[in-house]
Amino acid sequence: MKTTRAAGKRGWIFLIVLLLLLLINQIPLPYYYAQPGEATGLHEVINVENAIEDQGEFYLTTIRQRRANIPLYLWAQVSQYRTVTPTDSFLMEGETDEEYFHRQDMMMESSQEASKIVAYQKADKEYNVDYLGIRVSEVIQGMDAEHHLKEGDLIQELDGESLQTLEEMNELLADKEAGEEVELTLTRDGETLTETISIDNFPEEMDDSGRAGLGLLYPYTYRDITFNPEVAIEAGAIGGPSAGLMFSLEIYNQLLDEDVTRGQNIAGTGSIDEEGNVGRIGGIKQKIVAADKSGVDVFFAPDDEQASPSNYEQAMEAAEDIDTDMKVVPVKTFDDAVEFLDSKMSAVKTKN
Numbered sequence: 001m002k003t004t005r006a007a008g009k010r011g012w013i014f015l016i017v018l019l020l021l022l023l024i025n026q027i028p029l030p031y032y033y034a035q036p037g038e039a040t041g042l043h044e045v046i047n048v049e050n051a052i053e054d055q056g057e058f059y060l061t062t063i064r065q066r067r068a069n070i071p072l073y074l075w076a077q078v079s080q081y082r083t084v085t086p087t088d089s090f091l092m093e094g095e096t097d098e099e100y101f102h103r104q105d106m107m108m109e110s111s112q113e114a115s116k117i118v119a120y121q122k123a124d125k126e127y128n129v130d131y132l133g134i135r136v137s138e139v140i141q142g143m144d145a146e147h148h149l150k151e152g153d154l155i156q157e158l159d160g161e162s163l164q165t166l167e168e169m170n171e172l173l174a175d176k177e178a179g180e181e182v183e184l185t186l187t188r189d190g191e192t193l194t195e196t197i198s199i200d201n202f203p204e205e206m207d208d209s210g211r212a213g214l215g216l217l218y219p220y221t222y223r224d225i226t227f228n229p230e231v232a233i234e235a236g237a238i239g240g241p242s243a244g245l246m247f248s249l250e251i252y253n254q255l256l257d258e259d260v261t262r263g264q265n266i267a268g269t270g271s272i273d274e275e276g277n278v279g280r281i282g283g284i285k286q287k288i289v290a291a292d293k294s295g296v297d298v299f300f301a302p303d304d305e306q307a308s309p310s311n312y313e314q315a316m317e318a319a320e321d322i323d324t325d326m327k328v329v330p331v332k333t334f335d336d337a338v339e340f341l342d343s344k345m346s347a348v349k350t351k352n
Contacts, residue, residue, distance in 0.1 A: 031084040033072040036286040037062030039267050039294035042250040049229035051254035056261025058250040060243040061269050061287035081289050104239030112233045115247035118276045118334050123255040126228040131164035135222035143200040145215030157185035165221045178212040242281035244272035260341045267291040268300030276334035280304035284311045285318035292324040300337050303330035
């Protein structure tokens with residue numbers, strides 16, 4: 001009888017401990033947790049029509065990121081390449097996790113577009129741009145635009161002036177003050193609409209300077225770009241702009257008749273704009289670890305001047321710490337990476 005009671009008591013204790021562990025894992029903390037991800041080969045991600053088979057390969061590098069819980073927070077305290085960062089370093093005022101990751105997906109789409117343009121320009125291949133207007137990605141709550149515009153709207157005219165780019169719209173709005181009205185012509189679900197919107201002051205939590213504007217968050221130039229030969233990128237669940245440089249290098253390589261990798265495995269990171277400038281990204285130390293574990297020979301790191309230490313300096317610190325044989329190369333532009341590939345790849349030895 002006592003044995004049965006003891007066993008029952010142990011069973012209840014086990015159940016309570018299990019429930020506590022499950023509860024602890026479900027409690028979200030105001031941090032994002034990140035750890036090294038992996039180096040993903042781009043042969044299967046990018047396909048340029050009629051491209052030749054290359055001997056080496058370009059890789060993008062990732063970090064694994066999620067909302068932190070108590071176990072992950074504690075793990076990050078004792079692991080150099082696992083980090084927790086306050087959510088307000090990533091989230092805008094009032095933004096949810098879902099909205100943040102949606103924004104990352106949109107940045108990925110923009111990065112893909114820029115990488116294609118840079119690669120086709122460098123390879124002297126044909127592409128055509130048809131500008132369609134300004135796409136509304138999000139409307140700021142509390143401003144008049146909230147009552148007139150929706151996500152997905154395509155703005156094509158402002159006060160009768162035809163719009164092609166975001167820069168054109170910003171120029172027309174530059175001298176507008178709070179209380180003034182503008183008339184927008186837009187399309188929504190295939191229907192043409194006209195909306196009159198008051199210029200508003202931005203909410204204080206977003207801008208306490210009293211600045212006024214239309215009330216859009218991250219609008220962007222919407223355009224239809226066709227490439228010859230055709231190119232497709234299937235990035236899956238990867239978000240953010242940091243794969244831009246590597247996308248552009250893989251596309252460029254597939255457009256050429258030669259293999260610029262010289263048979264090497266080349267990884268890297270960095271955003272890219274349409275002028276080929278390589279931008280700073282987050283988590284570069286973790287990406288160095290991911291690339292090293294994947295046997296990469298060369299790693300391109302943004303040599304940015306936005307903050308100190310630069311991405312390249314951070315990458316070198318991590319590379320020295322883990323004692324990697326991988327060569328870390330600083331780049332400011334797409335052309336810097338191509339120049340290295342053209343002039344120095346033959347001197348890079350494949351790791352045993």
